[in-house]
Amino acid sequence: MTDFTRTRAFFHLPENLIYMDGNSLGPLPRRDMERLSCTVEKEWGEMLIRAWNRAGWMELPDCVGDRIAGLIGAPKGSVAVGETLSIKVYQALSAALSLRPERKVILSDSGNFPSDLYIAQGLIDMLGRGHQLKIVRPEEVAEEIDAIGEDLAALLLTEVDYRTGRRHDMAALTQRAHRKGALAIWDLAHSAGALPVDVTTAEADFAVGCTYKYLNGGPGAPAFIHVAERHIRHISPALQGWLGHADPFAFESDYRPAEGIARMRVGTPPILQLAALDAALEIWEEVDIHKLRARAIALSELFIARVEARCPMLALASPREPEERGSQVSFRFKEGYAAMQAIIDRGVIGDFRAPDIMRFGITPLYLDEADMEKAARIIADVMNNRLWDAPEYRARAPVT
Amino acid sequence: MTDFTRTRAFFHLPENLIYMDGNSLGPLPRRDMERLSCTVEKEWGEMLIRAWNRAGWMELPDCVGDRIAGLIGAPKGSVAVGETLSIKVYQALSAALSLRPERKVILSDSGNFPSDLYIAQGLIDMLGRGHQLKIVRPEEVAEEIDAIGEDLAALLLTEVDYRTGRRHDMAALTQRAHRKGALAIWDLAHSAGALPVDVTTAEADFAVGCTYKYLNGGPGAPAFIHVAERHIRHISPALQGWLGHADPFAFESDYRPAEGIARMRVGTPPILQLAALDAALEIWEEVDIHKLRARAIALSELFIARVEARCPMLALASPREPEERGSQVSFRFKEGYAAMQAIIDRGVIGDFRAPDIMRFGITPLYLDEADMEKAARIIADVMNNRLWDAPEYRARAPVT
Numbered sequence: 001m002t003d004f005t006r007t008r009a010f011f012h013l014p015e016n017l018i019y020m021d022g023n024s025l026g027p028l029p030r031r032d033m034e035r036l037s038c039t040v041e042k043e044w045g046e047m048l049i050r051a052w053n054r055a056g057w058m059e060l061p062d063c064v065g066d067r068i069a070g071l072i073g074a075p076k077g078s079v080a081v082g083e084t085l086s087i088k089v090y091q092a093l094s095a096a097l098s099l100r101p102e103r104k105v106i107l108s109d110s111g112n113f114p115s116d117l118y119i120a121q122g123l124i125d126m127l128g129r130g131h132q133l134k135i136v137r138p139e140e141v142a143e144e145i146d147a148i149g150e151d152l153a154a155l156l157l158t159e160v161d162y163r164t165g166r167r168h169d170m171a172a173l174t175q176r177a178h179r180k181g182a183l184a185i186w187d188l189a190h191s192a193g194a195l196p197v198d199v200t201t202a203e204a205d206f207a208v209g210c211t212y213k214y215l216n217g218g219p220g221a222p223a224f225i226h227v228a229e230r231h232i233r234h235i236s237p238a239l240q241g242w243l244g245h246a247d248p249f250a251f252e253s254d255y256r257p258a259e260g261i262a263r264m265r266v267g268t269p270p271i272l273q274l275a276a277l278d279a280a281l282e283i284w285e286e287v288d289i290h291k292l293r294a295r296a297i298a299l300s301e302l303f304i305a306r307v308e309a310r311c312p313m314l315a316l317a318s319p320r321e322p323e324e325r326g327s328q329v330s331f332r333f334k335e336g337y338a339a340m341q342a343i344i345d346r347g348v349i350g351d352f353r354a355p356d357i358m359r360f361g362i363t364p365l366y367l368d369e370a371d372m373e374k375a376a377r378i379i380a381d382v383m384n385n386r387l388w389d390a391p392e393y394r395a396r397a398p399v400t
Numbered sequence: 401m402t403d404f405t406r407t408r409a410f411f412h413l414p415e416n417l418i419y420m421d422g423n424s425l426g427p428l429p430r431r432d433m434e435r436l437s438c439t440v441e442k443e444w445g446e447m448l449i450r451a452w453n454r455a456g457w458m459e460l461p462d463c464v465g466d467r468i469a470g471l472i473g474a475p476k477g478s479v480a481v482g483e484t485l486s487i488k489v490y491q492a493l494s495a496a497l498s499l500r501p502e503r504k505v506i507l508s509d510s511g512n513f514p515s516d517l518y519i520a521q522g523l524i525d526m527l528g529r530g531h532q533l534k535i536v537r538p539e540e541v542a543e544e545i546d547a548i549g550e551d552l553a554a555l556l557l558t559e560v561d562y563r564t565g566r567r568h569d570m571a572a573l574t575q576r577a578h579r580k581g582a583l584a585i586w587d588l589a590h591s592a593g594a595l596p597v598d599v600t601t602a603e604a605d606f607a608v609g610c611t612y613k614y615l616n617g618g619p620g621a622p623a624f625i626h627v628a629e630r631h632i633r634h635i636s637p638a639l640q641g642w643l644g645h646a647d648p649f650a651f652e653s654d655y656r657p658a659e660g661i662a663r664m665r666v667g668t669p670p671i672l673q674l675a676a677l678d679a680a681l682e683i684w685e686e687v688d689i690h691k692l693r694a695r696a697i698a699l700s701e702l703f704i705a706r707v708e709a710r711c712p713m714l715a716l717a718s719p720r721e722p723e724e725r726g727s728q729v730s731f732r733f734k735e736g737y738a739a740m741q742a743i744i745d746r747g748v749i750g751d752f753r754a755p756d757i758m759r760f761g762i763t764p765l766y767l768d769e770a771d772m773e774k775a776a777r778i779i780a781d782v783m784n785n786r787l788w789d790a791p792e793y794r795a796r797a798p799v800t
Contacts, residue, residue: 083484219444249754271619
């Protein structure tokens with residue numbers, strides 16, 4: 001049984017700070033410091049090139065992939081790790097289109113992360129075969145699947161909306177797409193480590209995600225891709241990197257795809273980032289994701305209640321029904337950028353997404369009821385006393 | 401003036417080890433330890449999400465890109481950094497083909513790194529427009545450019561052969577390709593930090609490379625891509641990631657490429673790897689690459705002379721003329737794998753490449769004449785006393 005009073009100690013968190021931005025960048029797991037120091041000084045420093053074998057660097061992406069598989073309901077040996085999420089989206093979508101060569105429509109929604117849409121647009125332009133990216137509102141996806149019917153090649157959706165936290169029904173939409181013979185690609189950037197995911201039961205064809213949010217893998221941690229076993233042997237990867245070769249160290253001049261998910265590897269794995277991520281993922285051995293989800297809902301409900309009771313000017317942007325949300329709570333406010341800066345200055349770290357979304361991540365590994373209460377008080381102070389209405393908070397600056 | 405007796409102290413190197421594999425994985429720069437500890441503990445740990453702005457993480461890829469630009473003769477603001485070399489090859493080749501839409505042939509050679517060829521094969525299959533990858537022997541490239549003529553879209557070559565160290569004449573081959581209206585893509589994996597490179601004078605259209613070899617960026621350090629200024633505004637990137645958008649934080653639903661080289665960015669940058677790489681690149685502020693090259697040639701000549709004098713069974717696989725080599729020396733030996741294992745066991749780290757190549761990297765930043773003399777004695781001992789002829793050295797294992 002997960003003891004959430006204990007998990008907070010797994011993280012380094014500054015004093016007097018309530019960190020509600022774990023949906024953007026998870027905090028530093030304490031064990032990362034020791035692990036990185038070992039990887040850098042003992043492995044790279046002392047073993048040098050020999051560390052690829054002696055320190056298990058060659059196997060590290062697979063180990064990390066298997067850890068992630070366990071968190072998304074995927075079998076071991078079905079998740080490849082490396083590069084960035086945009087690259088994984090490209091791999092998944094290009095593979096999906098190749099599996100449905102006669103079909104021309106990719107269906108996504110306006111709640112998808114823009115990079116997923118950009119990647120799709122770039123791929124379509126490059127292929128030049130008349131594919132069409134259709135972007136509808138999230139609530140229209142189901143009926144649009146039916147409307148497109150036999151021309152639908154792939155559904156490309158992010159399960160949890162990065163702005164509102166609105167959550168799709170992955171199993172239902174996937175089933176609906178399958179009934180039309182289409183494939184479903186799920187971006188789990190805001191799902192993995194935030195709530196129970198089961199790509200196997202949902203019959204997702206592809207799943208991708210990043211690892212620096214709820215998985216606490218560190219800034220720029222590598223991304224992952226899962227491919228359902230029924231598809232992997234039929235995929236000729238678009239990005240044929242040497243590590244996806246059946247025998248990378250034979251240095252053959254012709255590409256032969258590796259067996260299974262290994263063919264979705266591309267280039268040399270980023271060992272420092274992988275070491276940090278691997279250490280961060282160890283935490284999940286001690287966490288029951290269903291209990292974490294129950295607790296995230298309880299904390300979210302408390303946070304919403306307290307903020308709404310005190311801040312009538314903030315409109316809940318997230319679904320009111322907890323099961324329809326991921327693990328974040330968003331409010332709309334016209335001057336949300338300035339308001340968030342003022343709140344951050346007072347020790348509650350959330351973030352802002354254009355045009356008017358104030359986001360707060362709910363992460364029970366290191367947040368509790370007292371944090372929710374205190375955060376709500378600080379937010380109320382900023383909102384009710386218009387503390388955000390100051391020149392230093394109104395300047396627009398990039399926020400990740 | 402570079403004092404090479406001083407640069408060795410920049411690196412952590414184990415005692416009693418002669419490290420001649422910096423052409424595969426450069427050793428740990430001492431300053432990396434402090435830098436990584438700062439990035440992890442002070443930036444990620446204390447600033448959390450705010451570090452993207454406060455600690456300059458957003459600008460880090462550009463800073464690193466400009467440092468690399470200085471080492472390859474490229475102007476500032478013309479090098480993007482991220483992901484892996486295979487991805488950068490894909491970006492360069494897809495862009496080159498889009499700039500020469502009527503042409504169908506990509507010319508490469510058998511000395512190219514296989515991953516570059518695999519990436520080209522995958523891209524050709526994906527485009528399905530009848531492109532052809534022609535692979536000739538290195539010495540045939542020049543005449544083949546003329547033979548293909550108007551149908552040549554792009555030359556895709558690695559300047560320095562990863563097995564033999566044979567070096568192409570970048571300027572001459574580029575000029576020859578240009579005369580036929582084709583573009584030239586140069587992989588500098590074994591050039592950057594090894595010898596003076598000037599992509600501007602050579603008029604290279606694209607240059608790509610990795611940073612974990614002679615640049616000492618650490619295992620899995622990110623790759624780079626340079627695009628000549630005359631092309632960049634005409635390129636619609638194949639991999640349209642959010643960080644290549646003109647305004648990534650506006651989260652628009654349609655892709656608009658950023659100005660200049662920023663459009664070749666793809667996903668969220670790997671900050672831990674970039675911090676290590678940035679610290680490693682600081683070393684070059686104190687190094688004159690022309691002096692380093694002169695010294696590498698002197699050390700190579702000494703090493704070749706000593707090995708050849710004592711080991712008649714080793715056939716020089718590298719060009720005998722120093723200017724025709726990169727910064728490695730390779731020998732052919734049928735039992736090269738076993739021989740290299742025996743040599744490594746005795747404190748000289750080189751590596752092996754199938755089918756019969758024993759490679760030794762010559763890196764004056766941390767190797768000197770005494771190392772060459774001692775390495776040659778150890779190699780001679782192994783070879784002349786057949787110390788490699790033991791079961792423990794004959795087992796085939798992966799080596800990077």
